[in-house]
Each structure stands twice: as C-alpha cells, then as structure tokens.
Amino acid sequence: MFLNYFYKYGRVYKSCFGRSPIIVVTDPEIVKQILVKDFHKFPNRPTFIKLRPPLNSGLSVAEGKTWKRLRTTLTPTFTANKLKQIVPIIENASDKLHAKMEKFSETDGYSNSPPRRPRGCESISSQGG
Secondary structure, eight states, rough: OHHHHHHHOSSSEEEETEEEEEEEEOOOHHIIIIIIIIIGOOOOOOOOOOOOHHHHHGTTTOOHHHHHHHHHHHHHGGGGGHHHHHHHOOOOOHHHHHHHHHHHTTTOOOOOOOOOTTTTTTHHHHHHH
C-alpha cells in the first residue's frame, strides 16, 4: 500500500492513520535529517499499541524527558566508528548461525536427541499438578 502511495504521491506525502493525519517520509536523506540531525525537534510519536513493561520503556515509544534521557544516553553508542567496530562481531555471529542452520537443514529439521521438557515441568509434575 505505502509503495503504491510512494509512486503516486512522491517521497513525502500526507495521509491518515485512522482519524489522525500523518506525514509519511520515504526519502532516506529526510529520514536521516529527522532521526539524526533534528531528533530533538521530534521527541514524541503517536502510540499505536499499548505495551506492557518492560517493552513500554524503549526509545521508540518513550516520550518527553524519558525519551530525551534515553536518546542522550544511547547516542554516543552508535557513532560510525563504533558501528564499524561491531561489524566483525555481527558477521562472526551470523556465520555461526548460518552454519547451525545448514546443519539443521541437513537433518530435515529434526534433531536426533530426545525432546526436552521445558524447565519447571519436573517440579510441577512432582507436585501432582
């Protein structure tokens, strides 16, 4: 749907989300301007889903002073240099996951080991419940 609107209306257009008007930005440079350079001008975003703790305290759903504190704390973590340093770690983890998935696919998705019961079942079953 949004892709069709992009072709029809361009990189920035207005729309509605329910009864609320919204501005949709699909231009990567404008998104960067909003999220990186002018982030202090856009501290609050509409909440579409009411989340329970601890999910309700993340940067993407925080507002006001909480959002500003989180953003100020996290911003130094995601500098270009630090992200470049973490790429090899991510690649290594991806390679390990890929190898495990390859091995898993060779066994048709089934393990030769007996199925494990979830933790806690032993104590529940020993209590008679």
